[in-house]
Amino acid sequence: MIFVTLGSQKFQFNRILKEIDRLIEEGKITEEVFAQIGYSDYKPKNYNYKEFLDRDEFNNMMSKCDKVITHGGTGAIIGAVKNRKKVIAVPRLSKFGEHVDDHQIQIVEEFHRMKFILSVKNMQELEKNIYKLNDFKPKEYVSNTRKIIQSIELYIS
Template identity: 30%
Template sequence: MIFVIMGMEVHPFDRLARAVDELARTDAVGEDFFIQLGTCKFEPRHAAFERFLSFGDVCTHIRRASVAVTHAGAGSTLLCVEQGKHPVLVPRRSSRGEHVDEHQLPFAEKMAGAGLATVVRETEELPAAIAATRSRSAPPDALGRARELTGWLETFWRGLA
């Protein structure tokens, strides 16, 4: 099972929900999907979903998943790493109405540059990213390295204010 985390952001992330539902419809990656859908307006017809899950359920789904795909929020990203995953990050983009600013893209790129995640800028890249990530897990020092990058993110946000 591939677990997809949309988070709790007030802005819907329909672009990712639609892409995952299409992958489920075509069986393009040979696995079922389970989506934590959040506030998306689009409701999948081919992938299982729940709008919101408890923290414990999210952790359980991450651990059980062969691959974790998530928006590039720091909390969800760190949670995936903490649970031993090398997540596929799909940054929300303010230019597409998915967030208030563009901070998720540089954070995702920093995580990928540190070898802690794989970044998907366009949803067409998802099948290849999922295939490449299946056999990867977070290295033993991943959580400490990821937390260092959240310090960079805090500095980045201060620069926006």
């Protein structure tokens, strides 16, 4: 199962929801998909969703899935990686009204560089990365929060 989680910030992320809908409609995603869509106003047609999940619902979805597609938020990425899920992260972009700036690009690139996740730079890469997830062997996450924060801060600066 693929769990799509878009966080709880007050920004839409319709682009990713529409692309997943298209991939399901074209038969390119055949497994079950469930999305926590947050403040997005696009309502998926081909998979189940809920705007927000409470903690128990979220944990239940995380335990049921083997793959996670998420936005570029640090918490969302680390949460999925800690749970040993195969992760694709797509940064929110300001030009689409998905965030106030493009800081998620650097976050996603750094987690990808460290081999924890697969990243999507443009939505056309999502399909091929979903296929790549089957063989992807992410680096095992060993909790060392301070070291990761320092690494990301160093990369961003």
